Amino acid sequence: MTSSRKHITIKEVADQAGVSIQTVSRVINGRPDVSAETRQRVQQIVDELGFRPYALARGLASRRNRTLGLFATDLSDYFFAEATVGANAEALEHGYFFILGSTKLRREEEPKYLQLLTERHVDGVLFVRAGSEDDREHLFHLNQAGIPLVTTGFQQTAIEFTLVDAKNLDGAFTAVKYLLDLGHTQIAMITGPRGVKSTHDREEGYYHALAAAGIPLDPALIGYGDWTHASGYRAMQQIIANGQLFTALFAHNDRMAIGAMSALHSLGLRVSQDVSVVGFDDIPEAEFSDPPLTTVRQPLEEIGRTAARLLIQRVENPQLGPVQVLLDTELVLRSSCARR
Amino acid sequence: MTSSRKHITIKEVADQAGVSIQTVSRVINGRPDVSAETRQRVQQIVDELGFRPYALARGLASRRNRTLGLFATDLSDYFFAEATVGANAEALEHGYFFILGSTKLRREEEPKYLQLLTERHVDGVLFVRAGSEDDREHLFHLNQAGIPLVTTGFQQTAIEFTLVDAKNLDGAFTAVKYLLDLGHTQIAMITGPRGVKSTHDREEGYYHALAAAGIPLDPALIGYGDWTHASGYRAMQQIIANGQLFTALFAHNDRMAIGAMSALHSLGLRVSQDVSVVGFDDIPEAEFSDPPLTTVRQPLEEIGRTAARLLIQRVENPQLGPVQVLLDTELVLRSSCARR
DNA sequence: GTGAAAGCGCTAACAT
DNA sequence: ATGTTAGCGCTTTCAC
Numbered sequence: 268m269t270s271s272r273k274h275i276t277i278k279e280v281a282d283q284a285g286v287s288i289q290t291v292s293r294v295i296n297g298r299p300d301v302s303a304e305t306r307q308r309v310q311q312i313v314d315e316l317g318f319r320p321y322a323l324a325r326g327l328a329s330r331r332n333r334t335l336g337l338f339a340t341d342l343s344d345y346f347f348a349e350a351t352v353g354a355n356a357e358a359l360e361h362g363y364f365f366i367l368g369s370t371k372l373r374r375e376e377e378p379k380y381l382q383l384l385t386e387r388h389v390d391g392v393l394f395v396r397a398g399s400e401d402d403r404e405h406l407f408h409l410n411q412a413g414i415p416l417v418t419t420g421f422q423q424t425a426i427e428f429t430l431v432d433a434k435n436l437d438g439a440f441t442a443v444k445y446l447l448d449l450g451h452t453q454i455a456m457i458t459g460p461r462g463v464k465s466t467h468d469r470e471e472g473y474y475h476a477l478a479a480a481g482i483p484l485d486p487a488l489i490g491y492g493d494w495t496h497a498s499g500y501r502a503m504q505q506i507i508a509n510g511q512l513f514t515a516l517f518a519h520n521d522r523m524a525i526g527a528m529s530a531l532h533s534l535g536l537r538v539s540q541d542v543s544v545v546g547f548d549d550i551p552e553a554e555f556s557d558p559p560l561t562t563v564r565q566p567l568e569e570i571g572r573t574a575a576r577l578l579i580q581r582v583e584n585p586q587l588g589p590v591q592v593l594l595d596t597e598l599v600l601r602s603s604c605a606r607r
Numbered sequence: 608m609t610s611s612r613k614h615i616t617i618k619e620v621a622d623q624a625g626v627s628i629q630t631v632s633r634v635i636n637g638r639p640d641v642s643a644e645t646r647q648r649v650q651q652i653v654d655e656l657g658f659r660p661y662a663l664a665r666g667l668a669s670r671r672n673r674t675l676g677l678f679a680t681d682l683s684d685y686f687f688a689e690a691t692v693g694a695n696a697e698a699l700e701h702g703y704f705f706i707l708g709s710t711k712l713r714r715e716e717e718p719k720y721l722q723l724l725t726e727r728h729v730d731g732v733l734f735v736r737a738g739s740e741d742d743r744e745h746l747f748h749l750n751q752a753g754i755p756l757v758t759t760g761f762q763q764t765a766i767e768f769t770l771v772d773a774k775n776l777d778g779a780f781t782a783v784k785y786l787l788d789l790g791h792t793q794i795a796m797i798t799g800p801r802g803v804k805s806t807h808d809r810e811e812g813y814y815h816a817l818a819a820a821g822i823p824l825d826p827a828l829i830g831y832g833d834w835t836h837a838s839g840y841r842a843m844q845q846i847i848a849n850g851q852l853f854t855a856l857f858a859h860n861d862r863m864a865i866g867a868m869s870a871l872h873s874l875g876l877r878v879s880q881d882v883s884v885v886g887f888d889d890i891p892e893a894e895f896s897d898p899p900l901t902t903v904r905q906p907l908e909e910i911g912r913t914a915a916r917l918l919i920q921r922v923e924n925p926q927l928g929p930v931q932v933l934l935d936t937e938l939v940l941r942s943s944c945a946r947r
Numbered sequence: 948g949t950g951a952a953a954g955c956g957c958t959a960a961c962a963t
Numbered sequence: 964a965t966g967t968t969a970g971c972g973c974t975t976t977c978a979c
Binding site for chain 1: 835
């Protein structure tokens with residue numbers, strides 16, 4: 268029952284093993300230039316003593332922290348949470364940790380936390396957020412500081428960073444095409460926030476699909492949201508108030524789709540029979556909404572994992588240039604849509 | 608447009624200010640024993656140069672990391688995500704960071720990440736999870752290592768840790784009492800996972816309320832879930848299959864309540880008219896379910912903030928003993944319940 | 948009130 | 964293949 272607050276250092280291992288500190292260092296770092304028998308003897312002492320190198324000292328000496336910064340918009344949003352989970356799992360497997368940069372902060376405070384992140388000398392930073400123009404400045408600063416950057420959902424620019432995202436345009440195109448094939452011709456849309464790449468790409472998908480079907484665009488059928496349930500609810504009310512007939516809806520995420528369905532219900536409209544609805548994301552509750560929601564699934568966890576993997580690669584090989592990885596989406600059919 | 612990868616050290620500040628390194632250290636740490644004018648001169652150089660002390664070196668020298676470990680169950684669960692957001696915001700305000708210990712890992716891997724956490728010499732660890740018995744061993748180990756611990760949702764035991772949670776028993780009691788007052792006497796319940804404190808307390812609340820009303824317990828009315836939508840769906844089916852009549856349901860969280868409502872719908876039963884439903888948590892979609900869900904709100908973010916605050920207090924004053932803080936819940940009325 | 952010296956535990960660069 | 968010497972950038976003694 269002894270408290271083991273005190274911990275074993277590399278020196279104690281070296282003394283016990285009768286070698287120099289350096290040799291122990293080589294062993295624990297898996298360097299090749301140690302004889303098999305020395306390696307084995309040292310390793311045994313390491314195991315016996317339960318020695319674990321002190322990450323801080325290591326980081327200070329090697330100038331490699333094995334720590335990554337995570338700059339997320341809002342962890343309570345399933346999209347970001349799931350991507351974060353994937354990124355963290357991947358990082359852990361490579362011996363890296365993420366420190367939580369910002370979550371749900373007011374915008375004015377963000378620069379402060381970004382600075383704190385650099386103060387910790389994180390080896391790299393992962394932006395898990397729908398990239399708005401406002402973030403460009405943050406990215407610029409980090410880039411200036413020479414810190415490897417990986418983002419999800421950003422417009423590519425002169426700033427060097429790796430991008431990992433879903434094929435938003437494709438996904439949206441497929442969703443709207445599906446509605447079109449069902450015989451719908453007046454298809455409403457509720458978008459994500461303006462100035463965000465995923466919003467832009469999903470709009471494009473919608474436009475392309477309509478254009479391919481020779482259907483003219485009707486601005487009265489488009490509502491603007493901010494990803495939240497409430498904004499979907501309001502946007503749906505707005506579109507209905509516009510007075511233009513529609514028989515289907517494509518929402519830029521599931522939460523807004525669910526909010527819109529709630530608005531539809533409250534007006535006595537039936538989802539599927541009266542209005543077909545398609546969402547985007549495939550959040551867990553999509554399967555249990557009323558009716559279960561047809562939606563475009565994004566590989567959220569995979570996006571996070573890939574982002575973390577690429578980030579670590581760049582940290583460990585600074586000569587690697589930024590890349591762009593777009594992952595496939597998948598239309599998952601449930602019962603919120605009906606043939607016209 | 609010069610890359611500023613190189614960074615300013617305390618020595619450069621000292622040289623510029625014409626004082627010793629020590630004096631600079633004193634200034635940046637707000638120590639009292641510096642003359643006002645020296646302090647001012649140093650501070651000015653600090654600002655001019657944009658000097659920020661290097662956290663790693665600080666941690667190594669002072670043996671205080673200002674880093675906390677976060678051991679969460681599943682960030683994609685709103686409960687944990689929201690508590691994490693609160694905890695992180697609080698930590699940031701005190702100059703601490705959280706590193707992400709585990710998220711959605713397989714149980715066998717958890718000890719490994721716990722060890723990694725101790726290797727980083729985190730100053731304290733926050734367990735944001737519904738405490739199951741399996742975690743007891745983890746807590747024991749950290750406790751042995753002398754690391755301050757704060758948990759949400761754990762049974763109190765011999766192990767020393769601070770507990771922050773909602774008043775689960777109260778909340779459940781209020782919910783069931785509400786149903787009782789509406790005239791319901793056969794009230795079904797869908798529980799959280801066995802061996803978890805919040806499940807236990809919410810069950811107790813249910814028992815107490817029924818007992819106070821003189822209504823005998825009927826095991827056929829109780830279903831078992833695991834917090835997920837799907838488990839709520841299945842548990843509802845199971846209870847219905849039991850053949851025992853019921854007119855109301857109390858679910859231990861909103862996701863299971865929404866899953867149960869989906870099961871009800873699929874059997875042609877109407878929520879509210881046929882079965883009144885009360886959930887727990889007040890997740891964002893509760894407001895937009897069909898019908899909007901009456902539920903017990905937990906102050907999730909506040910739980911996280913409080914937990915982080917108490918953790919930091921214990922880190923900074925090791926003589927402080929563990930405490931227990933229980934936060935109030937609130938019944939939020941929407942339209943999933945009707946008078947019997 | 949201020950400074951000099953001595954580490955914190957480790958790795959890097961150079962020895963041998 | 965192994966050891967020695969210098970730090971990494973800061974805080975902590977302990978002087979003055």
